[in-house]
Amino acid sequence: MAYSQKxxxxxxxxxxxxxxxxxxxxxxxxxxxxxxxxxxxxxxIEVDAExxxxxxxxxxxxxxxxxxxxxxxxxxWLKGRTIDEALTISNMDIVEELSLPPVKIxxxxxxxxxxxxxxxxxxxxxxxxPIEQAESVAVSAR
Amino acid sequence: xxxxxxxxxHNSTTPTDPRVLEAMLPYFTQHFGNxxxxxxPFGWRAEEAVDYAREQIAVLVGxxxxxxxxxxxxxxxxxxxxxxxxxxxxxxGNHIVTLTTEHKAVLDTCRALEKRGIKVTxxxxxxxxxxxxxxxxxxxxDKTILVSVMFANxxxxxxQPIKEISAIAHAKGALFMTDATQAVGKVPVDVEEYxxxxxxxxxxxxxxPKGVGALYVRRKNPRxxxxxxxxxxxxxxxxxxxxxxxxxxxxxGKACEIAKNEMVDDAIRLSRLRDKLETELLKxxxxxxxxxxxxxxxxxxxxxxxxxxxxxxxxxxxDVAVSSGSACTSASLEPSYVLKALGLSDELGHSxxxxxxxxxxxxEEIDYAIETTTRAVNQLRxxxxxxxxxxxxxxxxxxxxxxH
Numbered sequence: 001m002a003y004s005q006k007x008x009x010x011x012x013x014x015x016x017x018x019x020x021x022x023x024x025x026x027x028x029x030x031x032x033x034x035x036x037x038x039x040x041x042x043x044x045i046e047v048d049a050e051x052x053x054x055x056x057x058x059x060x061x062x063x064x065x066x067x068x069x070x071x072x073x074x075x076x077w078l079k080g081r082t083i084d085e086a087l088t089i090s091n092m093d094i095v096e097e098l099s100l101p102p103v104k105i106x107x108x109x110x111x112x113x114x115x116x117x118x119x120x121x122x123x124x125x126x127x128x129x130p131i132e133q134a135e136s137v138a139v140s141a142r
Numbered sequence: 143x144x145x146x147x148x149x150x151x152h153n154s155t156t157p158t159d160p161r162v163l164e165a166m167l168p169y170f171t172q173h174f175g176n177x178x179x180x181x182x183p184f185g186w187r188a189e190e191a192v193d194y195a196r197e198q199i200a201v202l203v204g205x206x207x208x209x210x211x212x213x214x215x216x217x218x219x220x221x222x223x224x225x226x227x228x229x230x231x232x233x234x235g236n237h238i239v240t241l242t243t244e245h246k247a248v249l250d251t252c253r254a255l256e257k258r259g260i261k262v263t264x265x266x267x268x269x270x271x272x273x274x275x276x277x278x279x280x281x282x283x284d285k286t287i288l289v290s291v292m293f294a295n296x297x298x299x300x301x302q303p304i305k306e307i308s309a310i311a312h313a314k315g316a317l318f319m320t321d322a323t324q325a326v327g328k329v330p331v332d333v334e335e336y337x338x339x340x341x342x343x344x345x346x347x348x349x350x351p352k353g354v355g356a357l358y359v360r361r362k363n364p365r366x367x368x369x370x371x372x373x374x375x376x377x378x379x380x381x382x383x384x385x386x387x388x389x390x391x392x393x394x395g396k397a398c399e400i401a402k403n404e405m406v407d408d409a410i411r412l413s414r415l416r417d418k419l420e421t422e423l424l425k426x427x428x429x430x431x432x433x434x435x436x437x438x439x440x441x442x443x444x445x446x447x448x449x450x451x452x453x454x455x456x457x458x459x460x461d462v463a464v465s466s467g468s469a470c471t472s473a474s475l476e477p478s479y480v481l482k483a484l485g486l487s488d489e490l491g492h493s494x495x496x497x498x499x500x501x502x503x504x505x506e507e508i509d510y511a512i513e514t515t516t517r518a519v520n521q522l523r524x525x526x527x528x529x530x531x532x533x534x535x536x537x538x539x540x541x542x543x544x545x546h
Contacts, residue, residue: 040526060525068525
């Protein structure tokens with residue numbers, strides 16, 4: 001099975017690799033997946049306290065090329081959206097964008113989980129109730 | 143000059159040696175007869191070629207040519223041997239002993255037999271991939287009709303103590319069979335020296351064509367019989383019906399003849415290149431070799447690069463064809479069962495890469511593979527949250543990960 005051009009592009013030149021200060025109240029961190037499953041994604045967002053617009057997003061991913069590309073795409077899409085708008089990003093958008101084959105759909109699911117998990121971390125830090133999400137999120141990320 | 147991509151996956155298959163192809167070609171168009179046609183020169187010519195190849199193959203493994211049964215490949219040979227023995231010796235017993243690290247062709251055949259009431263014991267291996275002889279001996283009973291242990295493992299290349307294992311089987315009156323697919327043509331395999339009663343092997347792993355394999359079936363001390371699994375014209379002494387693949391068999395024979403002459407020199411050269419590859423890659427931190435490093439095939443190494451996922455790594459090693467114990471493409475997301483059997487964590491299984499060198503591998507290619515792999519591992523570690531945690535001194539095994 002050959003990789004799509006877009007996967008190769010995001011894999012070879014991943015966007016927004018890095019770390020944000022997770023102790024900052026403006027930063028939300030999502031850590032999802034598990035090493036034994038072969039995928040771990042850490043996705044972080046920095047949110048403007050006034051506008052709730054995501055000013056910056058960073059990721060690091062342990063996983064296959066499709067997992068890396070999925071998280072790279074997710075960070076690109078997050079920047080400039082409000083945290084409520086960001087919640088509308090669905091895994092199927094990523095599947096479509098990267099032309100992921102059926103065996104790689106779980107990579108996009110993980111990226112969606114990472115987005116929701118990062119937003120929840122931000123919400124809880126700022127006294128907002130968490131939104132509901134799937135349970136594939138690391139319980140105690142350190 | 144270096145030609146890309148580079149093939150370092152010779153445990154999966156090998157290119158056909160040009161000398162083999164040359165020997166085969168006349169048997170497609172000129173000497174195309176059916177080896178079973180007894181009444182005209184076309185058939186005679188084909189039969190003569192098959193007989194000659196059978197001898198070339200027998201010589202390589204120290205067998206008599208009448209003990210070589212042609213099949214479509216090692217999977218069929220494994221099926222014929224195991225199912226054939228289970229049926230033929232059903233009155234003697236109903237128990238088979240094998241290893242947890244066998245190839246699927248053996249494991250799935252055993253599973254199929256379990257559904258028919260045969261008992262199978264899957265003996266575990268130690269952390270270096272080798273079987274503990276005492277554990278194996280303990281598994282063999284008076285009801286055991288067959289002990290089936292692979293000669294060399296396809297994922298990690300470790301070579302089992304075959305002579306000792308066959309002695310254990312014979313002491314309890316069981317037959318000994320080995321899937322020697324990875325070993326024949328790479329290391330000396332002699333059916334007499336090792337006490338082998340049945341042996342599966344195939345041409346395409348030793349620079350021959352795909353689609354042709356053999357089952358060695360001992361004729362003396364003891365005379366072994368297997369029940370045919372394919373009904374038809376009664377070819378191959380009634381053990382395997384079907385028109386013989388004459389060009390394939392000619393190629394198989396030629397591949398064995400070449401291996402006989404060049405195997406030892408190839409092994410010396412390839413183990414030196416393999417060791418160079420391994421030494422250089424082990425300079426990367428948090429990198430380990432899987433399986434016993436003394437008792438293994440000369441051309442194979444299996445390395446885990448911690449905190450990097452194997453499939454992602456292979457994508458970064460573009461132009462170097464290898465394989466990984468990561469099963470990221472399978473629906474189950476389960477990493478290699480062989481590496482798990484060694485006691486490796488799933489995480490290390492996902493991080494493993496198998497390098498398999500071959501007859502045409504050059505030092506220049508190995509240098510390129512070292513450079514490419516090193517670069518890809520370093521790049522992916524920069525991208526890996528696990529590597530970052532490791533550098534910060536976080537114990538990843540202590541994190542409570544949620545599972546899909």
